[in-house]
Amino acid sequence: MRVGLVTPVVAQPPGHCAWEPEAGIEEIARIAETADRLGYHHVTCSEHVAVPAEAAERRGGAYWDPLATLGYLAARTSRIRLATQVLVLGYHHPLAIAKRYGTLDRVSGGRLTLGLGVGSLEEEFDLLGASFAGRGARADDALAALRAALSRRAPEYRGPHYGFSGMIVEPHAVQEHVPLWIGGRTARSLRRALTADGWVPFGIPLRTLAEMLADADLPPGFDVVLAPSRPLDPIGDPDAAGAALTRLREAGATIAGVRLASSSPAHHCEQLAALRDLADPHGLTFEEKR
Structure with a gap:
């Protein structure tokens, strides 16, 4: 099981560390550089344009823009993957994602992982002039359109909601196959993920997750990105940190996305560094240190 980092500061849900609100891009970059050097799989940045005040009490109000943030981190790192976790498909035309994030893939040397989701904040959809009703069907079509467009100079696609041909997208992604992860907390999100490359569930008990994965026909190479229920403290309580990661692996995780206290x-x-030292006894995989 590989280990990626849920990047601090860029999203600050309830329970975030006390130092995060005052931190800036240099602090984020220093942490990303350390994760890069130690062989972590990925760093993350999620998307919200504007969060309703009431929703911010539940999920936090600080969300750094993923394109600007990951673009900066691309210049400060060399091998760690840059994962959107997640972009909301309904907020963008598929070709806009293909162009903007294809450019990020180019400038990062092919390190993009696109985490994508359907979205759940109706007020944010309304703010952006996006349709909330029927968003699942539109997301399915956007996902198919995006797969047809990524890594293509002259993409072509025709679906129920999106269609394009005779257009040039340059630059575009340099990876022949950009990994697409689907976020969500329902059986429908898992079915959607099975048309992509991975699933990033949230808010589901591990026992339920394990049952859902056992019932699914997972294709070879499919990634399951699971997170511990609370931030890990590998210095203060290495046994608990190791046990939490073992539970993720036993539930079916191929990648752990961790928050750290x-x-x-x-x-x-x-x-x-302390979490990396737990690798051998707990079956974790890191790239070799540099």
Whole structure:
């Protein structure tokens, strides 16, 4: 099981570390550089344009823009993957994603992973002039259109909601097959993910997740990205951190997306190193240190 980092600061849900609201891009980059050096699989950045005040009480109000943030981190790192977790498909035309994030794939040397979701904040859809009703069907069509468009200079697609031909998208992604992960918390999101490359569920008990995965016909190479229920503290409680990761692997995770408890950016980097030291006894996979 590989290990990726749910990047601090870029999203600040309830329970975030006390130092995060005052941190900036240098602190984010320092942590990403450390994760890159230690061989972590990916860093993340999610998308919200504007969160309703009431919703911010439940999910936080700080969300850094993923394209700008990951573009900066691409220049500060060399091998760690850059994962959107997640972009909301209904907020964008598929060719807009293909162009903007294909450019990110180009400037990062082919390190993009596109995490995608249907979205759930009706107020945000309304703000952006996007249709909330029928968003699932539109997302399915957008996903198919995006797969047809990524990595293609002259993409062609015709579906029920999106269609294009005779258009040039340059630059485009340099990976022949950009990994697409689907986020969600329903059986429908898993079915949608099975048309892509991975599933990033949230808010589902591990036992239920394990049952859902056991009932699914997972294709070879399909990624299941699971997160511990709370931030890990590998320095203060390595046994609990290791046990949490073991539970993820036993539930079917191929990648763990972890949050770390920390008192400062420097402490967060120390936690990254301490978690890597747990690799051997707990079946974790990291790239070789540099």
